[in-house]
Structure formats: C-alpha cells, structure tokens
Amino acid sequence: MGRHLMGRLSRPLVPTGALTDFYEQLHALHLAAGQPSMRRLQRLTRTDRRPTGINPTSIHAAFVRPYPARWEVVAEIVRVLGGDVDRFATLWRRARHCQARDDPDGSPPARPEPATRVPVPRELPPDVLPFTGRDPLCDRLDGLLTEGTDRAAMMTVLLTGASGVGKSALAVHWAHRVAGRFPDGQLYVDLRGEDPGEPPSATEVLVAFLHALGDTVDPPGTPAALAARYRTRISGRRMLVLLDNAASAEQVRLLLPGSPGCLVLVTSRDSLAPLVVRHGARRLELGPLDTGAAIELLRDLIGDRIDAETETAHALVQRCGGQPLALRVAAERAMALGSVPLSTLFGATAAPTRRTTGCTPEPRRPVRVRLPGGG
Structure with missing residues (x-):
C-alpha cells in the first residue's frame, strides 16, 4: 500500500560528520528504492535462517535512532x-x-583521554513504538532545540x-531522536504527578541525579544545597533533562x-504557568x-485487519476520542482476541460498554496504564 509502518522516516538529529554521512546515505538509499514500507522491508528480509x-x-529504529543499529540489521536493509x-x-x-567516542569525524581524539572519565548517564526509558501522528510537534521541538543552541x-x-x-x-520519542545532540548524557525522572500517592521529593530526585553524575552525596544536605551542587555538576555540560x-x-x-547547553523537557497535564512566567519555558x-x-x-x-474493517476502525477512533493511550488499550484487546472480528469487539453491534471498548475510563477514575509515561 506504499505506507510507512510508523509514519514519516525522520532522520535523527546527530552531530555533523560520520554519523550524518551514515544516516544521509541510508535515507537516500531508501528514497532511491521507492521508499518501501517497513512491512515490505520485513518481507524482503525473510531468509531460511530468519523465516519471518x-x-x-527494528528496521524503523535503524533509520530514526541516533545510534547506528547492529550491522546484521543494517547489512540486510542495504x-x-x-x-x-x-x-x-x-x-x-x-x-x-x-558515536562511541563522541567524535563527529570518527577520527582519533587530538589529545589524550583523561585518566578518569565523568559518568555519562543514559537514563531515558525505552521508546514507544510504533509512534505516529506527531511530526508537526517534533518539528517544533527541533526548532526550539536549534534556538536553544544560540541562547545564553x-x-x-x-x-x-x-x-x-x-x-x-x-x-x-523525541528525546531518543536527538540524544546524539547531548553527548554528556540524558537524565530522566517520573515525578508521578498523575499517580496516586506521594510523588518523589526534591531531595530524592536530586540525590539520584547527582549519583548519576558521579557524586556520592554523603550526607545529602538540604534541597537548596543539593540543587546548588547539582547545578555545579551539570555546568558546562550538554545534557538533556x-x-x-x-x-x-x-x-x-x-x-x-x-547554565546554557542543557535542554529541559517537562511534561504535565497542567499548564504550569509559573514555569512559563518565571523561568521562560516554552509551552506546547x-x-x-x-x-x-x-x-x-x-x-x-x-495490522491489515484495520483495512478490512475500515468503518469499524473509524468508529473505534471516534469512541476513543483520538487518544493514543486509549487506542493502544483497544488494540491490545484486539490482538489478544485475534480471531474475533473488530466489528464484534468494537462495532455498533457490540454492547456499548466501557469494558467492551477499552477506550473510555470510568468517571473520576483515570486510566492507570503506563507506557513510558503514556500520558
């Protein structure tokens, strides 16, 4: 059908040099071959040793992740x-x-490596794939990243x-795509703002961040002292938080x-107006x-069941309100009951209960399913 399995194949944002050359050539090869879909490439890579x-x-990741995939995968794609x-x-x-040496040209360093290396945390949770429908927002994030490099x-x-x-x-997803632009690492924390119970304290998060940066933090000290120590540790480094x-x-x-050189990405279901007013955050x-x-x-x-039951698929999208998490919950149910037609599970003939659709949560009881922060 000529579709990409997971939307547009965006090139990862990586430093100019050997990484850029590799991804430019790989994407140019895909374009010259007529941009076959990921499912088409899967079929083409079937062999006696790998029948499926x-x-x-994995094919999609080879095109969009900022870290080159295993050679066996790349070689088969090529x-x-x-x-x-x-x-x-x-x-x-x-x-x-x-990528291993953070050297854009892929050449040996001009000066010797220091005797002790500062830890480079890579704390991002796994990407959620398939991922689609957010290209305009990814483009805006790319623009803000570029703007941030020129800011003081x-x-x-x-x-x-x-x-x-x-x-x-x-x-x-976006953080994985631009991770190569932050060679000093990526820090991550789930502040559990949508979950029941107590969120992690500032002290707990700062101690965890400092440990990731190679600071033992003993004794911890006050939150303000820990924050100052954290800012000192991260100063002069290019990191994504x-x-x-x-x-x-x-x-x-x-x-x-x-200090400049870092980009902080915050997610919240609230507007967090003070973050915009006092700290100049850009809200999307x-x-x-x-x-x-x-x-x-x-x-x-x-899979192709969607194309065989398009009317039911459109009704399901409407019932889920276009919410990605609700759609994933419904899709999981459809995959678990693969022999049952979608029209039976979700169509107009199915009983319109929340349990059947898997889309609409009970009033006042938000869905607690967590993909890497599915909300």
Whole structure:
C-alpha cells in the first residue's frame, strides 16, 4: 500500500560528520528504492535462517535512532534496497566509532583521554513504538532545540495536554531522536504527578541525579544545597533533562540546571504557568490524534485487519476520542482476541460498554496504564 509502518522516516538529529554521512546515505538509499514500507522491508528480509524477516520495529529504529543499529540489521536493509554493502560497512564503522567516542569525524581524539572519565548517564526509558501522528510537534521541538543552541540561557520546553494524550510518549520519542545532540548524557525522572500517592521529593530526585553524575552525596544536605551542587555538576555540560509527569512548577524548580547547553523537557497535564512566567519555558500543547494518524496507529498495532474493517476502525477512533493511550488499550484487546472480528469487539453491534471498548475510563477514575509515561 506504499505506507510507512510508523509514519514519516525522520532522520535523527546527530552531530555533523560520520554519523550524518551514515544516516544521509541510508535515507537516500531508501528514497532511491521507492521508499518501501517497513512491512515490505520485513518481507524482503525473510531468509531460511530468519523465516519471518527482521522485525519492522527494528528496521524503523535503524533509520530514526541516533545510534547506528547492529550491522546484521543494517547489512540486510542495504542488501534488500540494492545498496553497496561494502561501502555501507565502511560508513557504519566510522559512525559507530564516532558515536562511541563522541567524535563527529570518527577520527582519533587530538589529545589524550583523561585518566578518569565523568559518568555519562543514559537514563531515558525505552521508546514507544510504533509512534505516529506527531511530526508537526517534533518539528517544533527541533526548532526550539536549534534556538536553544544560540541562547545564553538554558532552554526549557513544557509539553501539556490531557491524561492519555501522549505527552510522555512524545517526550521520550523525541528525546531518543536527538540524544546524539547531548553527548554528556540524558537524565530522566517520573515525578508521578498523575499517580496516586506521594510523588518523589526534591531531595530524592536530586540525590539520584547527582549519583548519576558521579557524586556520592554523603550526607545529602538540604534541597537548596543539593540543587546548588547539582547545578555545579551539570555546568558546562550538554545534557538533556526529562522531567516527566510534573504536578506543579514548584516540583520542577529545583531540578532546573543553571547554565546554557542543557535542554529541559517537562511534561504535565497542567499548564504550569509559573514555569512559563518565571523561568521562560516554552509551552506546547498536545491534542488528540487526527483521524488519519489514529487509523495509522491502529494499522501499525493491529495490522491489515484495520483495512478490512475500515468503518469499524473509524468508529473505534471516534469512541476513543483520538487518544493514543486509549487506542493502544483497544488494540491490545484486539490482538489478544485475534480471531474475533473488530466489528464484534468494537462495532455498533457490540454492547456499548466501557469494558467492551477499552477506550473510555470510568468517571473520576483515570486510566492507570503506563507506557513510558503514556500520558
């Protein structure tokens, strides 16, 4: 059908040099081959040794993740696209060398490595795939990242929207895509603003961050002292800090670095106006997926059953309100009951109960399903 399994194949944002060369050539090869879908590539990679082919998610990741995939995966993709495997082997080796040493050209460092290396935390949770329908927001985030490199102050971006709309999924997905722009690491914490119970205290989060940065923090000290120590540790480093599910601006305030070179990405279902007013955060609001993107998400999750029952699929999108989390819950039910037609599970003939649709939570009882921060 000529569709990409997981939406547009965006190039990852990586430093200019060997990594850029590798991804430019890989995407150019895909374009020259007619941009076959991920499912088409899966079928083309079937062999006696691998009868089902390479998983479409792994193929997609090879194009969009800022870290080069395993050579076995890349080699098969290049082979089925009609590329020069030997030439790509050279590009891949240089890109891997570059990524391992944070050296854009993939060449040996000009000066010796220090005797002791500062820890480089890589704390992002796993990406949520398939991921689709958020290209305009990813483009706006890319623009803010570019703007942040020219600022004399740290950039803070706030993603807001209703529970289940995909704030955290977007934040994690985009953070993985641009991780190569932050060679000094990525910090992550779930502040549990949408969960019952007590959220982590500022002291707990700051101690965890300092440990990740190589500071033993003994004794911990006051939150203000820990925040100053954290800002000192992170000063001069290019890092991405993802503060997920914040309940208030006060919960975020002590976790903000104090120097340029860092980008802080905050997700919250509240507007966190003080973060915008006092700290200059840029707010981006997420809405539900449009119908086309929601259908594409269902197709990626369920497969061709969606095309065989388009009327039911559109009704399901409407009943789920275009909410990615609700659509994933419904898709899981459809996959678990693969022999049952979608019209029986979700169509107009099915009893319109919340238990049947899996889409609409009970009043005053928000859905607690957690994809990496599914909301």
